[in-house]
Amino acid sequence: MIWASLCFAFCGVCMLSASMTRHRRDLPQTQLSKANPLLLRSAGWVFLLGALAASGHVWPFWQGVVAWIFIAGIAALALVLLLAFRPTWLWKTYFLSMFAGTILSLGAAWMSCSSSSCASDSIDRRHKNSVPKPGELRDWEPDGRKTSGRAARRECRERRRAASASCGASFGEH
């Protein structure tokens, strides 16, 4: 799915660049450069959102958003280099490779989403990411006392006042 996300992002930035007047003349004479700019721009953003969805499938939502920002940057750099150097062998198959990449990405996304194991893994991961509630620990506490972070903080402060404990040297952690 990471590759799918990269491919979606690449297609998205390709379409966005093709919608810009400046880059339309840089693009080869393909259907892409002849298409309606507004349509291209819309399609580009749809693809970029597809990349976001794909990365959201790999990582929990906010991690996926962070990853998507970076993935879009990398995809855009790939396009910039392609536009700048135009390697003939790649340029000739530019449109074809982009189309194939899109189909493959969609196929990969569909297969990944329809696979129940993957979906359950994703749900499982999200579940595990949730922070356990302090109350969940009550069973183990002999006196059944709920100790929250705030209570612990108060306790810590009281202990600090009671005894001036030295922290000792650190283990060299950041």
Next chain:
Amino acid sequence: MNTSALETGKKEQTVTRSMAWLHTWAGLLAGWVLFLIFLTGTFTVFFPEISLWMQPERVASRPMTQTEAAQVAERFVMDRGLHDARLLIRLPMERRPDLRIGALRKGEAVRTYYIDTATGQDVPVRETQGGYLFQALHWRLNIDRDSTELGIWIVGLATAIMLAVLVSGIVIHKRIFKDIFVFRPRSSYQRSWLDAHNVSSVLSLPFLFLIAYTGLVFLYYIYMPAGISALYGGDRDAFRRDSVFINSAAGSGIPQSRMKSFESFTRIAIAEFGEGKVDSIRLFPKDGRTEVEVWRVRNDRIGQQMDRLVFDAESGRLLHTVIERLPAQRVQSVLAGLHLAEFGGHAMRWLYFAMGLFGTASIATGLVLFIIKRQRKTATVSATGQRWHAAAARTNVAAVAGLCIACGAYLWSNRLLPADLAGRSLLEVQCFFFVWGLSVVHALTRPHLSAWIEQLSVAALIAILLPAVNLTFTGQWFGSYVLNDDWTRAAVELTTVAMGFALGTVAWLLRSRERSAADHLALKGGASS
């Protein structure tokens, strides 16, 4: 109407010029430090992996559960009588495949044991700072934090300047969206470098903002100490004890025989956090008692909350939990987590690494651009100005290419110095700075462009030949790592080689340009004669 339009135009022009001036000079002066911070920060993304490569003696743990690993650790602690020391037992994880125990007794230095879980004994490992040097350079310029916080403050100042440079860069780049895909490598020299600077900066702009801002927030208690001064009288340790519940060790703890097994604590923690979610077990001997903390992993979410369960070692009773957080602490921990990049697994770390390289390239191209823009104006600049430009040009070479050589030399020194040499850790660091010093001398003595080409070539050679050096001195190289399924060490070497080829390509491009310029001059000379 016309007058007002003219005035507005004049005002805009002034603002743009002011911003351009700020971007240029703040970018240059902070750029040298920022390049160091960014390059070492990029390496820091993989600092446990670099440390693993730099200690080839370390062996990966055999597949085992975390409770089994806790049992192995307990046996080792018992055999060595370490129970009365403050202990940090790190269980095997994805990024550190071995069991590690750090022991600290009062008045002594921290002693780290790397345990071979197959035998239960510690493995003699070469002394090195490993990837930690890059981390130390990244956030405190390797200046000892205990003696002075100067390094942290310099890094903070450079980061704050970077934020100003980013904002001013956006203001002066009027066609930021139109130019977003523009890179013209075959255009004029200055135009090519300007495009390279724009592309690398604009495409990594969200990352640059994120990393600069979170870097400042990360060390908020140092950069904004007013609150701590007011509430704690400046006692930062007391503040940290209260805010992140740092435990303390005082006196001697209970004897080993009265202590509950580590396994029992680990079992409870696994039930709470989940299988494989226990990061470490920590022992804090106090006066007549011992506290055991079991920490949760932090790599499965953005926030760097240090969740843990605290037990009494003798009764096994859960004393308290550190799980809930105040909203402000949560926000800070998420921002710190965004900077530390411990979440999201290897894929996310590679993304951070790639973006870090973008950022580094952005700074390097900006530094080069400063000199290129002024090369044409040399004739109109005063003698002092010319001297300043020459000094800046040479500093650029040493700050960019010289640092790359120094990083490579640090990795080489790890293999070249005998593994059992006393004080080799310090020697490795000295090698780093010595080689960097040599690059400064070289940059000062050689013509500007030649200095670039030579230093980049040396940096490329050092990086490309690293596997050969490794093979010669340890009998290991990325081929053997791949065969042994040790992809972490293989990736470190392969990435270094790839970076070597990238540096070599830049050196080759500069060399071609130098040759074509020389040919052009020769042709001109021939025509005029």
